[in-house]
Amino acid sequence: MIVEECCFTVKESRKACWRLTTICNLDCKHCFANSNPFNTKNPISKEKLFKVIDELKLLNIKTVILSGGEPLLHPYLIDIIKKLKKNNFIPTLTTNAKIANSTITKNLFDAGLKKVTISLDGDNSETYSKVRGASKSSFYQVIKGIKNFIDIKIPVTINVVLHNENINRLLNIIKLAEKLKVDSITFSYPVCQNKDLETVYDLRRQIINLNILNKIEKYIETTNINIKFRDPNCYSSSCPAGEQIIGVTEYGNIIPCLGKSWIYNYNYEKLEIS
Secondary structure, three states: OOOEEEOOOOOOOOEEEEEOOOEOOOOOOOOOOOOEOOOOOOOOOHHHHHHHHHHHHHOOOOEEEEEOOOHHHOOOHHHHHHHHHHOOOEEEEEEOOOOOOHHHHHHHHHHOOOEEEEEOOOOOHHHHHHHHOOOHHHHHHHHHHHHHHHHOOOOEEEEEEOOOOOHHHHHHHHHHHHHHOOOEEEEEOOOOOHHHHHHHHHHHHHHHHOOHHHHHHHHHOOOOOEEEEEEOOOOOOOOOEOOOEEEEOOOOOEEOOHHHHHHOOOOOOOOOOO
């Protein structure tokens, strides 16, 4: 079934989306966290990371989404997942899976990881490399990473950020997801920053004009994969920010929404959790 909703909508429980780092091994065009390979420093200590977890307990958070940047590059990722599990959170991960070898995926499983969302914006190396600012070989590393998570029995969702480079290949991406035997696939528009709104709505117009949704809906009848489309309207009157979901920055500060972190005029380095 195709569902259009804000990408931060929560239905089953309160969630926190925690951007652990802005260090990344890719350089994606659409990254709203300004993550890239040139960022080299994780700004807070393990003690403060654990303090964030204590704060989240007080906020009645059930699920914690660990994201980045690339969270697999964070030196304390396993410690964080273990701490979350010990405190009865449901730890999940958003990753590009480029370095997710069998040892890493087993360590994540043993630490208590419950679910992973993997970014895959194309069905071939050429499309993927254009969107993700990566070498063509990165595509095959990601495919291997997806297989490693599936082999260790961690449920996998593929997230596809829509771009001009991939909107004509969405059916091919679904077929690849079927072949990989993932649980679900989500198509999302780039998270809107103020200057990017017109780009987002232009993508939506193209998808409507090309009749892409109707083509996909016909194909859905033949597949068991759960397929969703995320609403590009970041200014919905039903925005769940601060109520159903909160954001945690790489500095350990709790804010209503990472997707709109650009509107909060905070000096993150000086803020304390309160």
